[in-house]
Structure formats: C-alpha cells, structure tokens
C-alpha cells in the first residue's frame with residue numbers, strides 16, 4: 001500500500017498553488033443575494049481618473065468582444081478549478097477606450113448591491129483579464145455573475161467580481177469589500193498573499 005502517493009499527477013500539481021486543492025464542479029461563492037438582470041435598465045460605466053469616461057449598454061459591451069481565455073480559478077478559501085474557458089472582452093479594450101490618466105493606476109470594480117474589489121491597473125491589463133459573459137460555451141449562470149463578471153485569473157477569485165456594473169480608475173489603493181475585511185490587496189495565489197497582515201512584508205513586484 002502506498003501511503004504517501006502523489007496527490008495529483010505532476011503536470012496537474014504544478015498548476016495548483018500552495019494551500020489550494022482541486023474541487024469537482026464549480027462552487028458558488030458570494031456574499032448576499034443574486035441580482036436579476038433587466039437589460040433595459042442595465043448599463044456599464046467606466047469612470048474616474050480617465051480622459052474619456054463612458055457608459056455602454058449590454059449589447060454595446062458585447063459588441064466589443066468576444067475574446068476567449070482559458071484559465072484556472074483559485075478561491076482564497078482553498079478551492080481551485082482548472083481550465084475554465086471564459087468568453088468576454090479584455091479589460092484592456094475598455095481601458096484603451098477610457099484612457100486612464102497617468103495617476104489613475106488603481107481600479108475599483110463596482111458591482112450590484114455595492115460589492116467592490118480593487119486591483120492595480122497593471123493586473124487588469126494582463127492578457128487574461130476579461131469581463132466575461134460566457135463560460136465553457138454557455139452563457140454565464142446567474143449565480144456565477146451573469147450578465148457580466150470580471151475574471152482576473154492571476155489573483156484570488158474574490159477580485160473576480162460578479163454582477164459587475166462599472167470600473168472606476170483611482171490614484172490610490174482604496175480597499176474593496178474583502179480587502180477591508182482583512183484580505184490582501186495584491187492577492188497573488190502563487191505567493192499565497194491571502195491576508196492583509198502579510199502586506200507589510202514587502203517584496204512584491206507591484207503594489
């Protein structure tokens with residue numbers, strides 16, 4: 001009997017960050033209720049420290065895509081899922097249209113019911129950072145953020161805000177819903193940046 005066999009095949013294990021475990025299926029995790037979608041009153045705003053603030057309808061937003069990204073997802077509570085195929089529009093496309101001012105190097109995600117998360121501008125301009133409306137060839141399910149969610153695969157998933165309604169560019173680290181409750185600003189799963197008390201250890205390559 002093999003007592004200490006490998007937990008996952010090597011090539012899979014290499015994709016699971018420290019302290020994480022793979023789960024079957026796709027857990028649903030959020031605070032508060034699931035909003036209902038009314039396309040006629042739904043809009044998406046890009047605002048704050050940008051040269052060209054703008055607002056788009058759902059169909060206008062979708063016309064900016066689609067782009068596809070295959071990515072892993074890591075929740076700070078410990079679960080990870082691999083190879084999610086997202087469909088949406090890269091955050092970079094919206095940022096290029098908004099043209100952030102030099103000092104606007106932080107982004108606040110604004111969601112239904114007031115949920116927020118914050119990210120460095122650099123982290124959302126990554127190729128794999130997407131505003132998504134589709135997952136594995138299907139429309140995103142309401143509990144997973146339909147009609148629109150952010151996906152930032154290189155950060156813990158609380159940053160991947162569901163039911164997203166806007167992006168605000170700001171000039172400072174203004175903490176979001178979980179960040180004010182003790183979670184890390186930077187939140188890189190490979191560095192295991194889970195909690196805010198780790199932040200003063202420094203050594204991050206970006207804020």
Ligand SMILES: Nc1nc2c(c(=O)[nH]1)N[C@H]1C(S)=C(S)[C@@H](COP(=O)(O)O)O[C@H]1N2
Nearest residue numbers: 028029030031075111115144157158161162
């Ligand atoms: N608006 C909103 N987005 C949210 C959350 C939330 O509470 N509200 N929870 C976050 C957390 S902690 C996780 S792990 C992921 C989970 O996404 P999923 O339910 O699609 O798996 O959504 C994130 N996005």
Ligand SMILES: [Mo]
Nearest residue numbers: 075076157158
């Ligand atoms: Mo999470």
